[in-house]
Amino acid sequence: AQSVSQHNHHVILSEAASLELGCNYSYGGTVNLFWYVQYPGQHLQLLLKYFSGDPLVKGIKGFEAEFIKSKFSFNLRKPSVQWSDTAEYFCAVLLDFGNEKLTFGTGTRLTIIP
């Protein structure tokens, strides 16, 4: 069965710092990858997704993620974080189309200090 690991449970950064949140998955076949975000008091929402093609995908609010197949990784990055990026971030993996079981990681809580 596929699984998703997010090794950073809580990350604290100052504004303008660069961000990289790790995500690794365990599955040898074709995968579809997602990052979802939950801002304080709001619902989970999609940040970005990768299905195929360019392994560097761009999402909302200046976030991007790079799919590295050889490392089974899909790390989330942002060059300069803002206080408003404080949120919980979840990586998720979906096996190829037809399998509806979206598997989430345990999440990373990001706190940005002004």
Add this chain to the structure above:
Amino acid sequence: ETGVTQSPTHLIKTRGQQVTLRCSSQSGHNTVSWYQQALGQGPQFIFQYYREEENGRGNFPPRFSGLQFPNYSSELNVNALELDDSALYLCASSQGGAAYEQYFGPGTRLTVT
């Protein structure tokens, strides 16, 4: 702002009881997925309904069942509640399967005592 709504917001039940949670999908969405999120964990996929049929199921026992109605709203039913069923239950709607962007509701917090 997402159009997915869930009711009730909070619920307290006793072990062995049954519970029904409800979800109204966003307008134009024909697919509803249900997730269980325990404290400190990510959402775990329970099952998905597409056009009133179950269309995928996670590793949950049969006492977790669901329905989807012609207007695409959905119910999650849990029988014989156990203490470990205490969690936040999330509903998400989309225009297709899980590969499509899922719009999540606020969740129902279930406490089993």
